[in-house]
Amino acid sequence: MSIVEFKNVTKRFGDNVVLDGIDLSIEPGEVVVVVGPSGSGKSTFLRCINVLETIQGGDIIVNGHSVLGPPAQVRELRREAGMVFQQFNLFPQLTALENVMFGPIHTRGTPRAQAREQALDLLSKVGLADRAGHYPGQLSGGQQQRVAIARALAIKPMLMLFDEPTSALDPELRHEVLRVMQDVAEAGMTMIVVTHEMEFARKVGSRLIFMDGGKIAEDGDPETLLSQPPSQRLRDFLQHVA
Amino acid sequence: MSFEWSAIWAAWPDLMAGAWMTIQITLLGLIGGTIIGALSGVVVTYVPVIVTRRTLFWSVVAVVAAVALLRLASWLGDGPLAGVPESAWWAVRLAVLALLGWRFLAWIPLALSFLAQVYILVIRGTPIVVQVMFIYFALPLLVNLRIDGFTAATVTLMINSGAYIAEIVRAGLQSVPKGLYEAGQAMGLPFHKILARIIGPVALRRMIPTMGNQCIISLKDSSLFIVIGVAELTRQGQEIIAGNFRAVEIWGAVAVIYLFMTGCIALALKFIEHRTRIV
Numbered sequence A: 001m002s003i004v005e006f007k008n009v010t011k012r013f014g015d016n017v018v019l020d021g022i023d024l025s026i027e028p029g030e031v032v033v034v035v036g037p038s039g040s041g042k043s044t045f046l047r048c049i050n051v052l053e054t055i056q057g058g059d060i061i062v063n064g065h066s067v068l069g070p071p072a073q074v075r076e077l078r079r080e081a082g083m084v085f086q087q088f089n090l091f092p093q094l095t096a097l098e099n100v101m102f103g104p105i106h107t108r109g110t111p112r113a114q115a116r117e118q119a120l121d122l123l124s125k126v127g128l129a130d131r132a133g134h135y136p137g138q139l140s141g142g143q144q145q146r147v148a149i150a151r152a153l154a155i156k157p158m159l160m161l162f163d164e165p166t167s168a169l170d171p172e173l174r175h176e177v178l179r180v181m182q183d184v185a186e187a188g189m190t191m192i193v194v195t196h197e198m199e200f201a202r203k204v205g206s207r208l209i210f211m212d213g214g215k216i217a218e219d220g221d222p223e224t225l226l227s228q229p230p231s232q233r234l235r236d237f238l239q240h241v242a
Numbered sequence B: 001m002s003f004e005w006s007a008i009w010a011a012w013p014d015l016m017a018g019a020w021m022t023i024q025i026t027l028l029g030l031i032g033g034t035i036i037g038a039l040s041g042v043v044v045t046y047v048p049v050i051v052t053r054r055t056l057f058w059s060v061v062a063v064v065a066a067v068a069l070l071r072l073a074s075w076l077g078d079g080p081l082a083g084v085p086e087s088a089w090w091a092v093r094l095a096v097l098a099l100l101g102w103r104f105l106a107w108i109p110l111a112l113s114f115l116a117q118v119y120i121l122v123i124r125g126t127p128i129v130v131q132v133m134f135i136y137f138a139l140p141l142l143v144n145l146r147i148d149g150f151t152a153a154t155v156t157l158m159i160n161s162g163a164y165i166a167e168i169v170r171a172g173l174q175s176v177p178k179g180l181y182e183a184g185q186a187m188g189l190p191f192h193k194i195l196a197r198i199i200g201p202v203a204l205r206r207m208i209p210t211m212g213n214q215c216i217i218s219l220k221d222s223s224l225f226i227v228i229g230v231a232e233l234t235r236q237g238q239e240i241i242a243g244n245f246r247a248v249e250i251w252g253a254v255a256v257i258y259l260f261m262t263g264c265i266a267l268a269l270k271f272i273e274h275r276t277r278i279v
Helices: A044-051 A071-081 A096-108 A112-125 A142-154 A170-186 A198-201 A222-225 A232-241 B007-045 B053-078 B086-103 B107-125 B129-144 B150-174 B178-186 B189-226 B233-244 B247-275
Strands: A004-013 A015-026 A031-035 A057-062 A083-084 A159-163 A191-192 A207-212 A213-220
Touching: A004 A044, A004 A159, A015 A057, A015 A213, A015 B189, A031 A044, A044 A057, A057 A112, A057 B007, A057 B150, A071 A096, A083 A142, A096 A112, A096 A207, A096 B189, A159 A232, A159 B233, A170 A198, A170 B053, A191 B107, A198 A222, A198 B107, A198 B129, A207 A222, A207 A232, A213 A222, A213 A232, B007 B086, B007 B189, B053 B086, B086 B107, B086 B178, B107 B129, B107 B150, B129 B150, B150 B189, B178 B189, B189 B233, B189 B247
Parallel strands: A031 A191, A031 A207, A083 A159, A159 A191
Antiparallel strands: A004 A015, A004 A057, A207 A213
């Protein structure tokens, strides 16, 4: 059974059609990399999956839950999909450790001691065990994003969504985040990654989606699509990002 | 003229009684104002009422309909249905309320937000002296509700500071980056938990300086309750002077006591600011 299924999804902001009849299914274990020019709807595509944006037509099913369901079902759906944002969005009043403990305690009702143990384990997996007591303001961008990944993993999602996770980072900090994302992928997590990192798409991605004008223009194996782009549009795009 | 310290010593017990009254009014007023302000601030921030010609039209229609219904009910009660017992009237009232609530359930937050905005508009738009005189002198005539000066002063300060605190709360909540709200949503948290656990703590820290401002303003505003004769500090000073004509000593002492009280608030704020990480 697919873990995410788009059924003829339409999303509009006013008269502006951002997603134009998207049909797609994503299977467990896939690492889907979504690329496309700015304004092509790739971020919106991702945000519709966990209902940070509402859709105007069609339906999206995430692990059996519809995005059109009642609020309680939508919250259930969101717990299945961990989200990593471009701007990290860590809770500034909490330490790195407390940020990672937050989700399990408040959404899953995990006891504090157990959440703490789990969080320490996750922090060491992203290489930040020694920063557990630091506040987000005391961490570099790369470190903040790694804490954010640990925070998203802490609620034990079935699926991870990454919204341009390295776009706000200095070039030399990107690879530490990409490295952690690769570890997550290799552990078998289903991932949907909106990014401009073609190297990541080639190395880690199992599927590449090229979006253009609110539609899926290409969908296939990253290696094939990137080395022999089948369309002029994708060739132009790749020339601009490379 | 010579400065007579003895005049101050003689008046000291009365001045202290006045200061204590000022503290009580300010403290109770601010506690109530914070509750009112927090509730209306949250509603106003998260339930936007879009003022268009259509919403304006329907709100006028709703008010007119409500007034007409009440008129009809009181006419019926006085005339044709005069014999109906009070309990039956209460049953009808409850039934009508329940029916309206059920029919317009989705509109209740909107109505609350609208009312909160009208409340802020009216209270910020009228002087506190007028407000306290209205509550003390006009309310007894309007609804036959007589209250003592202390209660009138406290209630006025609650209502008055509540309107300003509502705007402080709104500013605080709006200053929190939208991304934090989305991070909470993405975790599957319900709205009240996002507000209480994520947005609230961040907003509270940012509200400390402006809330301190409001505490000092409200404390000083309590001196205006002299107009209804509440025996707060300023009123006490005035009465003492009426007896001994020592304006320099007594007004000087009153000013120093106010300065001491506002100084304590300012110091407490500095302490809180240093204790909480400002983010």
